Amino acid sequence: MATVTRENIGLLTDKITVNVSKGDYLPSFEKSLKQYSKQANIPGFRKGMVPSGLIKKMYGSSVFTDEVLKTVEKELTTYMSNEKLEIFAQPLPLPDNDSRQIDFNNPADYSFAFEIGLKPAFALADLGSAKLTRLKVDVTPEMIDEEVERLRNRNGKMTDVETVGSDENVLNIQFTESDAEGQPVEGGIQKDNSLLVKYFNEATRPKWMGLKKGDFLVLQPSQAFEAKEREWVLNDLGLDKDDAAGADKYFKVTITKIGLIEKPELNEEFFKTAYPGKEIATEAAFRDAVKDDIQAYWDGQSRNQLQHTLYHVLLDQTKIEFPEDFLKRWMQTSGEKPKSQAEVEQEFPSFANQLKWTLIVDKVVNDNSIEVDPEDIRAFAKQQLFGYMGMPAGGEEQPWVADYVQRMMQDRKFVEDTVHRIQTEKVFNWAETQIHPTDKPISKDEFQHLVEEHQHHHH
Template sequence: MNITKESVDALNAVVKVEISAADYQDKVEKILQDYRQKADIPGFRKGHVPMGMVKKQYGKSIMIDEVNKLLQESLNKYLVEEKLDILGNPLPKMQDDFSWDTEDYSFEFELGLAPEFDVDLEAKKKITQYNIVADKELLDKEVENIQKRFGKIVPQEVVEEGVNIAGTFANEEKGIDKKSTIELASIKGKVNQKKFIGAKVGDIIELKSKGLFDDDHKLMGALGLNHEEIQDLDIPLTFTIEEISVTELAEVNQELFDKVFGPDVVKSEEELREKIKEDAEKQFQTQADQQLLNAVTEYLVENTKFDLPAEFLKKWLAVAGEKPISAEQAAEEYEKSEKGLRYQLIEGKVLKDNNIKLDFEELKDFTKGFVKAQMAQYGQLNPEEKELDDIVQRVLSNQDEAKRLQEQLVSQKLLAFYKEKITFKVKEMSYEAFVKEVYK
């Protein structure tokens, strides 16, 4: 057997694999002998079928199968030994004059090669790193929310400012019949609010879905619809009032602190606000970190210049899926995936050049932390180690879940690396200002 590579250019090559009869004949003969021993053909005792008959019936298909196996094994071994960094998979070149009616064969494969490039972490235009703080306004709202949660519900006769209204939203055509509790303050617009003011239990209020709430998520919850269903929803609604109440805020005292955090964990309003601030800013840090990783990714993709074997990748995409697609569809798919491919190559380069590695023990520890956080949400704060290990083993035995967690851990390691190596422009702001600036 002989394997050679011919470079077309820096990003494309052709590998030629030449296979002769001597490379596969012994294996074919061995398989034919085995077939002969097992063949059950009428008129012949088992093991006594003439070899000529076995060869005539099975010889060609066995030979083709063995040549294809040898071809794949030798090609894969060659790519590994030569340390060829390829994109996609090798594509066989069509040969018009190819025939299986010979003993020697020659196969050619197109390769798309990964480009060589350097990653510059010295950002010419500083990337913004957001430091999100819980300001006084947010802390005031959170303290009030806690007071409401543990407050006293007091029934009211009529709707007035500051009340909560329980009732049923309905629209017969859309099949909406949903019991909901809303705050009058969440209703958008003076016209809508006036419809409620002075109303009593049993009254039916006629409304329109469009512009009813100050937040689409509140409309989703109130009507029991999903995000797609409320997009541009403009239908008449009725709301039948079933209960009117106000919440008398709980007093900010030790009894409230103990209800929220457990006995004597918090002992003053100042400590309460510090605890809320600490918890909120931990959550904000997660969002700020994700935004920073996104910003670094965008910067690196935009500022790390290299070519890709685009035509090869389009041809590969056309045949890589479960069903072949047209050249036009493959070109569209390439346009969609090019940016992601570029970052995969950049990420791989950063990991390799800076010896950032991930071992299985790290992945197990990371998964254990993830599982503990999930269990804590359901009140299981101190699970046994054996129980944790069993759950981690089950999670990581799922390939999709293991891949997702591995990607999260790699992102975490990369973010720590970027924070160490890149100088950012730090910008401190409230969460509300962050949302407005980043998500527009």
């Protein structure tokens, strides 16, 4: 009868030895040989009538080895299941295992040893005592004014005009990389764009006044735009916003079309267009709705920032030990191509962090009975579809929407990715219920600066 023994050989690392006797594997070996006899297709013999001696001679050795190893694997799996062992990856056969010891001609007792890496017990970081700040962006009247103008421009009527006469003119322009005199650079950048005159800085705007289609200016982005506008113009030209030499390039900027947006009046008709489904009758109520939208956006950005901080608190302050030697040996042999020790040492810190985060998420999910049900996945698929199509969520569901959702529910990769995404979101929702952050008012510019600094730090 098979026996299984277990001993500790290192931090969270055990050795499991499986001993099998002849009585454990010989019955299944004989059964497998009979199956081969029934199925073997050998010239000169009718199917199912091949002598057992011939089958034994032809296939006996390989079938014998397979059955011994299958018996060992079965005993190992049963033992781990009965003992409820929480392990990393798969058991690793120890180097002293040698299948060549299995001798078909001399059935005997065999012993195979495996190394397992055990998952550790651990306590989560104490989120309740973490000193955290929740940033609250202050929505200013200027921010509301900007958004009101953006909505009016977006819903305005464009008309063509002959001459540039206002900061509100829309210029369809072509950027052509050139020298300081406007002579094109061979192989240089060429890009069409559309800009309001007011996007240029105060020194440049007057230079456009009175110009017509076909007229041009020779400009350097570094001299023609303030920081914010320069950043997205450079990005559109395929240049790095932090590349001073790129910002100093000369461009011949030619007008291809001049437009003027006739902005709608601030009346109920416009309010209904901007906010369909909301009963807005006055400009004050409209500005309140705009403010709510802006606040919701920045609250969402602030929440993202807080969750990012929570991620680092959980990762950095949760103490977890790992069976490092076992995991490194597993990393060397688990992939399609074996890794060198040097490659494993280089990759291990990142691998351990990912493993640590997985354990943290699993613990939060299990301890708090967090579940992702099919309705969660359907709602996400619907939300994603509406987002792609720029449609408002809600309202009566159309048949084609239901068909799309049903198709996505059959897509295994989509379902797996969505479950992971929703589960992570629910973990952060739980984490937010554990903390006591201090609210801190902050300006939009300060908030953006903090985010940029953080991104530079982590890159």
